[in-house]
Amino acid sequence: MNASPRVAMVAGETSGDLLAGLLLDGMQSHWPALQSFGIGGPQMARRGFEAWWPSEKLAVHGYSMEVLRRLRELLSIRKSLRSDLLKNRPDVFIGVDAPDFNLGLEADLRAAGIKTVHFVCPSIWAWRADRVEKIRRSADHVLCIFPFEPELLARHGIEATYVGHPLAGVIPMVPDRSAARAQLGLQDADEVVAILPGSRSSEIQYIAKPFFEAAALIRQARPAIKLVVPAVPALQSRIAQVAQECGLQDAVQIVAGQSHAVLAACDATLIASGTATLEAALFKRPMVIAYHMQPLSWWLMRRKQLQPWVGLPNILCGEFVVPELIQDAATPEALCAATLDWLDARRHNPSRISALEQRFTVLHESLLRNTPRLAADAIQKILAPTA
Incomplete structure (x- = not known):
């Protein structure tokens, strides 16, 4: 050798x-x-x-x-x-x-x-x-x-x-929410939603606006909500522009990178389908998975789809453990409602959150x-x- x-x-x-x-x-x-x-x-x-x-x-x-x-x-x-x-x-x-x-x-x-x-x-x-x-x-x-x-x-x-899966060894089995919040300048008592619209330019083109329109609706329902967006540095200015177009220029905290800190800190995440959804699962966080692409791309991809799930957490668990809103279903209103549902569960149905966290812990152990x-x-x- x-x-x-x-x-x-x-x-x-x-x-x-x-x-x-x-x-x-x-x-x-x-x-x-x-x-x-x-x-x-x-x-x-x-x-x-x-x-x-x-x-x-x-x-x-x-x-x-x-x-x-x-x-x-x-x-x-x-x-x-x-x-x-x-x-x-x-x-x-x-x-x-x-x-x-x-x-x-x-x-x-x-x-x-x-x-x-x-x-x-x-x-x-x-x-x-x-x-x-x-x-x-x-x-x-x-x-x-x-x-x-x-x-x-x-x-x-x-x-x-x-x-x-390499991410299973990088992400701690029990994430430190308080430390992540301190790193991002957030308080333990804050209600935090992470918004992850993707790391590709084309994803920003198709999904960022519905995400931020949904975030504006979430903010109407929860005026004190903290909205945090980890952005690939090359796309940060473009993401900021979309947020401004949706009236959120002063309401969204956009950070360069730090997606793991943002996921550790959040109560729930609105997230584009892809590897980031598995990261969110390993951080044991409730999520709403969404995706939108050019219509012909979606038609071609859907014809080749072998399973009912798109998001990795659902694929690996073999059922819809978190909601998926794909293509035309990914409206701002639907995205807002699904995210608020998780936030309501944290307040009023903590056993639902605990069950999800346990499911994701088992998944984490299988990948480690x-x-x-x-x-x-x-x-x-x-x-x-x-x-």
């Missing part, structure tokens, strides 16, 4: 950057002189990763014009990266999420004899089951973050390892593993020379 392997990686978006950063921690414990390069973000850069392109380049959303506008640039990046990696071959390529970008690249590299790993199994159990054949062609090994996935992949002849070590161990086996 190479004493100092060269690892090419591609991580898309903020969530992929976080996952890849934790994976780098595990690999560097095995190989302190590890060399890593490719496409990544700030979490990876902190571990010495050499980013040839930033991870936000891969932050696309849905289908149709949203992707088509970026398609030429994305294809150009992938072509250049493929060429560079085939000329200067890494010991292993690790695609972190971003399956639309990574699986095709992995297939080409694997066909050329380069070992390939895909970290985060594409959601073939939720939608796009047709991807399973592409995964089989593309990945020597899949690192899975949900416990049921390796058995599912094994049925299709795909080697996989369950490594736990030493992800960096397990993932690095799996990669070490892949890199071990064959007899």
